[in-house]
């Protein structure tokens with residue numbers, strides 16, 4: 001990032017943190033690395049010899065030269081660490097979800113705004129060129145009025161024990177749906193079950209209704225034979241699918257729509273089927289685009305959109321969780 005790279009410290013060097021730190025090191029000045037595990041500190045210390053290694057988040061924050069932190073620790077720690085960093089005057093990139101309660105996220109957003117700091121949640125998919133294309137299709141009106149959206153995020157993968165499928169998997173789809181629709185849901189319902197770890201739902205179905213009448217559904221599950229990362233947008237004129245499991249055909253646009261009943265057809269709707277088109281999608285790494293965006297916000301400033309979008313996502317997760325709990 002130009003002649004004056006942002007001085008960043010990263011906390012959390014686990015399975016996902018290792019991807020983040022590679023990008024931070026390539027795009028900024030990685031001055032500190034922090035992890036609770038001695039083994040990880042030793043191994044990442046060797047990999048990034050110019051960074052100061054610590055197990056103390058507070059020690060890292062005490063460096064007056066440090067401008068920003070990247071937080072990739074387990075979810076239950078996010079809110080407290082992000083708050084501590086903002087209070088220390090550092091810009092914050094925090095992995096998803098940044099907090100586990102709407103009220104906590106509100107506090108972080110207010111804190112960042114009052115101090116003029118960047119607060120960016122790690123909603124990776126919003127930087128995915130395929131999701132950007134989906135947004136373009138929706139906003140340009142090419143699909144016609146959007147009627148419904150549904151997301152599938154399923155497979156027998158790493159089953160987390162401190163986050164359920166809603167918070168771990170659903171956060172991705174929710175961030176995309178709220179970005180596409182641009183509204184907060186007026187009605188939310190979630191149903192699910194914890195088959196493996198008591199109290200941690202591994203299969204969750206969600207329903208949302210928006211003020212405009214659009215509806216959305218999510219199927220989130222660790223117990224499934226299919227590996228699916230898919231979002232389907234049904235418009236009045238065309239329908240589009242974003243499939244992140246596809247290597248080349250990330251977006252498919254179906255020129256399919258219902259046609260008004262013709263005179264003499266007993267009032268039945270018909271389906272018009274046209275071409276199926278797959279636009280070219282850039283293969284840029286979403287994580288690189290995401291970190292580049294964070295650095296740009298620090299250097300050039302922003303209007304707080306990312307933090308407020310993060311708040312709508314946490315608020316929706318919080319409400320869906322209450323529904324899941326039967327509240």
Ligand SMILES: NC(=O)c1ccc[n+]([C@@H]2O[C@H](COP(=O)([O-])OP(=O)(O)OC[C@H]3O[C@@H](n4cnc5c(N)ncnc54)[C@H](O)[C@@H]3O)[C@@H](O)[C@H]2O)c1
Pocket residue numbers: 011012013014015016017018034035036037040055057072073074075077095096097122124168
């Ligand atoms: N954006 C994505 O697509 C994506 C994908 C996977 C994970 N994630 C998110 O990344 C985060 C980390 O997930 P992971 O799979 O890497 O977890 P992980 O358990 O593999 O790694 C977490 C690391 O944090 C360290 N740690 C824990 N508490 C700490 C503290 N207080 N200070 C410093 N270090 C601490 C641990 O020692 C560990 O090395 C989670 O929030 C997860 O939701 C995002």
